Amino acid sequence: MNKNSYGSEEELLSAVGRQDSTALNLIYKTYFPMILHFVIQNNGTEPEAKDVCQESIIVLYENTQQPGFALSCKIKTYLYSVCRRQWLKRLAEKGRYVGKVEDFENFVALEDERAAMDEREKQFGVMRQALTQLGEPCRTLMEDFFVHSLTMQQITDKMGYTNADNAKNQKYKCLMRLKKLFFAGYRSD
């Protein structure tokens, strides 16, 4: 790995935590081939490998945001472990589990992070599904407000509402529907 810009793994990791694009670039380009190889050797395709790789890096990022997180192994090993876990999960979901996993690297069990990771996974999955079910224009409204953090005034302008109160009403209605959908999904899972 190119260590010129990052003296150590810790520095690189903290750069990932800051969402530093150079660090992400470096990590992505360095480890994508490894992940691609793993996924393809284990009954996967290149697009799937891409998804798994991106998910794994996101998980790495999310984990760096957790209080008290410390990397106990190399980034490579950690990323491989995460990717391995993600991919096996996907295979299991699709009923494509092949039994013996072909491994190419050492990996760690990720015991400490597992619960938090599963929780975020669930939240993300349920939220995505709920938003899809919610439909337009509620979805855009919700995303603009909660994800892109637009103000009510900006949303009013963007969506063409006559005034902010109108927008607020709309937002309330949408949110209630979303909540229903979300918790229906969240609890059934």
Next chain:
Amino acid sequence: MVTKEEYEQIEAYLNGTLKTEQRAQFEQRLRNEPQLAKETAEQRLLLQSFRVYGKRNQFKEQLEGIHQEMQAETARSKRLAFESYGVRAFWKKHLPTMAVAASVALVTVFSTLLVMDYVRSLENKQATYYRALKREVDNIKRKQNVTNDLPASNAPVVVPARYSATGFVVSSNGYLVTDYHVIEGANSLFIESRAESRSDKIQRYQVKEVYSDPARDLAILKIVDTSFVSFGQLPYTFKTTESELGEPVYTLAYPREDIVYGDGSISSLTGFEGDTTAYQISIPVNPGNSGGPLLDGKGHLIGIVKGKSVAEDGAAFAVKSKHLLKLIRSIPKDSLSGTLALPRTNRMKGLKRPEQIKQIQGLVFNVKVYH
């Protein structure tokens, strides 16, 4: 279900935008109203999920960008390498096999060449060291004769013999022996004796090959001319045992158009390169000596001259008479016209050398080979 006002309060509370007293008031309500507390908790979870969702999407976008960039880079480098890729992959895949095959081929080719060369050099060596003694009749002379004779188309064309060597009689009813290499590939064979030329009695007969043994280099001829009657009783006999080393021997032959006498002794009981079927003799021999009889002092025929060594001086070779007898015995009966009766009595025992020669010179012939 919470009302819009309640919801706005929850939202404000979670965002931390409530003023201190309102906040205290709200927290008080949370403790008292489980329904509100539940709604608040749900809202918190929802917000958190939104955060995860948003972050992930945003992150994914960023990574997607990196991926596209990476793909573009790979495509670029792939495009650059495209032309040579096929060839390179081919070489990468097949180079070890090809290298092995090529080296095997090279080794095979060169070792074959070397072995062939070596074998040829051995053959050459033999050819250079050993020379069969048939005499090649001068090429130019022959050609001239042919051209001279051509205009006179009516006159019979005299074609000179291609090779000339020696042969001698082994039985009185017209069987002769000579070397196989002399008559090899012959079209027609004649024998001539000029031994008694002074008395103008040139004997000339046509002969044919009866039997031959290329391995021992021997051939049996038979006179086919009707004018031939008999040679009478032969003065010499064939020796069935091997002669001693140092035994004085002599030969008569036609290395040129006249009979030539040569003498010496048996210098070795083996021939060229240890050939046990032949003697080495110390008689100066020349092309044309082939097929000449080798006799010892008592008039026993002990061999047939066949060749000489070029590498050594004065080393000529003669097939042992034992092998000639073996050959004669092995001739199938139906190849013979008339019996081949070998002479039994030796009439030369007490004679001096010139007397002996007189006895036998009429039985030694110049074999002319026409191709």
